[in-house]
Amino acid sequence: MISLKNVTFKWHKDDAKPTLNIPHLSISKGEHVFLHGPSGSGKSTLLALLAGINTPTSGEVYILNNNLSQLSNTQRDIFRAENIGYIFQNFNLLPYLTPIENVTLGCDFSKKRKQLASQSHSLENEAARLLSALGLHSQDHNKNVATLSIGQQQRVAAARAFIGSPELIIADEPTSALDTANRESFITLLFNQAEQANSTLIFVSHDETLKPLFNRTISLVSLQEQI
Numbered sequence: 624m625i626s627l628k629n630v631t632f633k634w635h636k637d638d639a640k641p642t643l644n645i646p647h648l649s650i651s652k653g654e655h656v657f658l659h660g661p662s663g664s665g666k667s668t669l670l671a672l673l674a675g676i677n678t679p680t681s682g683e684v685y686i687l688n689n690n691l692s693q694l695s696n697t698q699r700d701i702f703r704a705e706n707i708g709y710i711f712q713n714f715n716l717l718p719y720l721t722p723i724e725n726v727t728l729g730c731d732f733s734k735k736r737k738q739l740a741s742q743s744h745s746l747e748n749e750a751a752r753l754l755s756a757l758g759l760h761s762q763d764h765n766k767n768v769a770t771l772s773i774g775q776q777q778r779v780a781a782a783r784a785f786i787g788s789p790e791l792i793i794a795d796e797p798t799s800a801l802d803t804a805n806r807e808s809f810i811t812l813l814f815n816q817a818e819q820a821n822s823t824l825i826f827v828s829h830d831e832t833l834k835p836l837f838n839r840t841i842s843l844v845s846l847q848e849q850i
């Protein structure tokens with residue numbers, strides 16, 4: 624599903640040391656991976672390589688057997704829209720739209736995801752199903768998203784990532800604003816959706832108490848020490 628070979632990444636070409644130096648990383652389909660590391664260790668930088676937002680300075684990043692460096696910027700944008708659901712740290716929701724509208728937007732740039740999402744019922748019904756499955760009550764589905772609590776907005780961001788069952792879900796610190804009990808129950812809901820959609824899940828956090836919930840843990844510091 625994901626394979627990295629001799630990857631380095633420098634933000635600026637004259638940086639003395641690369642931000643990332645990962646000799647090898649392999650993640651199989653369906654794994655639920657907890658990726659942790661101290662602040663500034665490069666977690667978000669790595670996620671941007673996996674999502675094809677950036678490309679490595681050297682080495683190769685393969686996602687679903689595609690070498691992302693060999694795709695043009697436009698091809699990478701299409702690849703991301705078709706195959707990757709991204710839950711951003713700050714959610715990136717459109718504040719003047721409702722939860723249902725924010726979620727359906729998740730497949731506006733992908734025919735494949737739109738088709739998959741509207742297979743058994745309408746796109747709006749699928750958005751409502753996902754929002755409810757991720758813990759947002761139906762009376763909140765058509766409110767203005769800016770009026771929702773942080774925890775409710777987080778559920779909208781997760782539903783938008785899952786619509787159309789993308790192969791890979793990337794979650795960048797999505798639970799940092801929640802208390803422990805809410806964090807664990809939200810992660811359980813994420814796992815349920817990932818299993819239903821048969822999606823691989825990469826979840827980034829520096830909260831190591833969440834580790835035991837996942838079937839694989841990767842330390843970014845150890846990954847970089849394989850050299």
Ligand SMILES: Nc1ncnc2c1ncn2[C@@H]1O[C@H](COP(=O)(O)OP(=O)(O)OP(=O)(O)O)[C@@H](O)[C@H]1O
Pocket residue numbers: 634642660661662663664665666667668669829
């Ligand atoms: N757009 C950018 N331009 C230049 N340097 C950057 C950029 N984004 C991140 N960096 C640098 O790359 C390094 C890794 O940052 P990154 O955000 O990937 O770490 P992180 O592990 O996700 O941190 P946190 O847990 O605090 O979010 C840091 O030194 C940071 O200053």
